[in-house]
Amino acid sequence: MNEIKTKKQLPTKVERHKLFGSVEPGPRTKPEEKNKMPDLQNTKKDFLFELDAVGIQNVKHPITVPSSIKPKEQTTIGNFYFASTISQDSKGTNMSRFTEQLNNYYENGFKVDIHTMKQFAKELQGRLKQKDAELSVEFPWFFEREAPYTGKPGMNHADAWIRVKYHRENGYDIKVGLKGKITTLCPCSKEISEYSAHNQRGNVIIEVTLDSEFDEQHVDWKTVLLEAAESNASARIHPVLKKT
DSSP states (O other), X not given: OOOOOOOOOOOOHHHHHHHTTOOOOOOOOSOOSGGGSOOGGGOBSOOSSOEEEXXXXXXXXXXXXXXXXXXXXEEEEEEEEEEEEEOTTBOOOOTHHHHHHHHHHHHTOOBOSXXXXXXXXXXXXXXXXXXXXXXXXXXXXXXXXXXXXXXXXXXXXXEEEEEEEEETTTEEEEEEEEEEEEEEEOHHHHHHOSSOOOEEEEEEEEEEEEXXXXXXXXXXXHHHHHHHHHTTSSBOOOSSOOOO
């Protein structure tokens, strides 16, 4: 049996739009000036409960990171998180204010340090008109490491982060952290071997809470946490290691 194929003739685009619910535009009644447009996110009424956190995450943006060891200033990529609580009488928040403020700081040279992050959080809280605001940034931090015998330099890196929350009544909550690579002597290998127990690599993750008056100009928290991790390892990792 021969199969007969027929070609279906589709209606016009306008007819298809009508078929799926499109209607002719009516008279323009919505305001076109910004000051006349309703701000739904700032609607005030009883919305039954408060939200713990509303915001955005995984926002990648170029940043500048200061360091007390070489390279003293470096441009890298920051991964940002922004949030604030939403009070019971607020409908929501204006998400664009997070990235708008981020871009404003970038245009003025966004140097990621404790002072700037505190300023950012406090300013964001005021713009959102909520009781608090928080932000965090994670970034790769590079540092120069010299070989122990030849002194030849190479570049290592660790993953660092800063988390700052500002509350208009309780003030600041500041946390910093570091994830660095170290070398450890294998305890099992050492236990069963007379000679030549092997080493293995591992990650050390440290997070600490800072006092709100922490002075980063006198103490670079990144180098302090790195020293705490590496000084408790079997050995430091050297990217360039030569005998002569």
